[in-house]
Amino acid sequence: RSEEAQTEDYLFKIVLIGDSAVGKSNLLARFARDEFYPNSKSTIGVEFQTQKLDINGKEVKAQIWDTAGQERFRAVTSAYYRGAVGALLVYDISRRLTFENIGRWLNELQTHSDMNVVTILVGNKSDLKHAREVTTAEGKSLAEAQGLFFIETSALDSSNVAVAFQTVVKEIYNILS
Ligand code: GDP
Numbered sequence: 001r002s003e004e005a006q007t008e009d010y011l012f013k014i015v016l017i018g019d020s021a022v023g024k025s026n027l028l029a030r031f032a033r034d035e036f037y038p039n040s041k042s043t044i045g046v047e048f049q050t051q052k053l054d055i056n057g058k059e060v061k062a063q064i065w066d067t068a069g070q071e072r073f074r075a076v077t078s079a080y081y082r083g084a085v086g087a088l089l090v091y092d093i094s095r096r097l098t099f100e101n102i103g104r105w106l107n108e109l110q111t112h113s114d115m116n117v118v119t120i121l122v123g124n125k126s127d128l129k130h131a132r133e134v135t136t137a138e139g140k141s142l143a144e145a146q147g148l149f150f151i152e153t154s155a156l157d158s159s160n161v162a163v164a165f166q167t168v169v170k171e172i173y174n175i176l177s
């Protein structure tokens, strides 16, 4: 088989989870389309978006799932998690409650997924420096305690958005290849 054909085999399902309005949909919009919605409601969510990534010279496809606002009612279904091999667990660094809820999301993820999902803890809205309610050290420390990758991002100014997705995809690739 050609290199081309082989790369078709790599399609990883990755889910975005975390409280409402932490920026999940905008992280995906920034990553997949380089767009940002300043006043987005949960309605911009698409079911999933497929994005090609280059990992060690190989083409890998990430199928990234976004909620359509179900998280508002804690009604994310098991179908959402099914088959996921990666997850971005997102909180908003300017809203402490969203960080305190991370444990519940992690539980939910572990309950619904049948394998070890490569997970990165994402502190989004790092641009909101003056409104910060969660320190970088706190995020890092939680991630270490739970065995997660960690990064702070801003969907607004783009910082670390691609790195967040790439970190997860790279690790999945390394595990499976
Ligand atoms: P979701 O409910 O988790 O999907 O959150 P959204 O992506 O819909 O974002 C909720 C709100 O936060 C919107 O008004 C976004 O414009 C805003 N937002 C998202 N990401 C950022 C960010 O990195 N920085 C700032 N300042 N606002 C953001």
Ligand code: MG
Pocket: 024, 025, 026, 041, 042, 043, 045, 066, 067, 068, 069
């Ligand atoms: Mg959303």
